[in-house]
């Protein structure tokens with residue numbers, strides 16, 4: 001089932017599910033400066049009604065994902081896909097989710113209306129799958145927790161001794177907030193992944209994707225604690241496990257990125273040669289993807 005929330009229903013949805021996230025974001029000067037809203041009400045001013053034409057195109061896109069990617073049916077066939085329209089101003093124009101609803105900026109809806117099925121259309125299909133995975137994460141946390149455990153993650157609350165370190169680190173290194181990654185995790189018992197703003201950021205993508213050694217951070221007495229912080233891309237044990245995409249910066253993002261990519265490959269296989277070009281040849285899967293594929297087979301009843 002596909003539900004398009006009206007403007008009024010979207011405003012109620014935002015008030016119900018987005019309040020805590022917005023307060024947290026607006027309490028951080030870096031996060032606040034780069035967003036185009038200053039309160040929940042001004043956030044709601046960016047909500048747009050999805051037009052009948054957009055609704056038809058989005059419906060066609062979702063049905064076509066469900067038909068072409070039937071082997072992933074536990075992820076794409078159900079449950080409801082819920083859509084809220086916004087303008088291109090909110091959160092750097094990045095599509096995201098609020099609870100189990102996909103927040104679709106105007107550009108994404110326009111790309112899905114592209115009947116020539118250009119590269120922009122196929123990218124939009126992959127984005128749509130990515131966002132629906134985020135919705136599933138919020139609806140079925142225990143299923144995804146199982147996957148993240150297999151990858152070596154454990155939720156931060158299992159490590160009360162890191163509490164002080166995390167508080168200090170958030171103060172020293174402001175991090176970009178993300179409504180798609182509500183839970184905090186520790187990898188291999190000591191690594192904390194963070195999206196840290198660069199000095200004087202001018203956009204929401206002015207960030208570094210880092211792995212922080214929480215034990216080393218606590219022991220480091222220097223000012224910038226740089227010894228405890230490494231770039232994710234430059235860390236071989238990490239890239240050997242997850243591959244080189246910088247977007248694997250949180251297990252919710254990693255699973256959305258890797259699953260959307262795998263599911264999308266099936267979508268593309270079904271598309272005619274003239275309408276879509278394979279973005280990358282089907283290569284060797286990473287160990288994280290192998291674990292992911294086994295996990296998908298084990299959660300048929302999602």
Ligand SMILES: [Zn+2]
Pocket residue numbers: 130134180253256
């Ligand atoms: Zn995402």
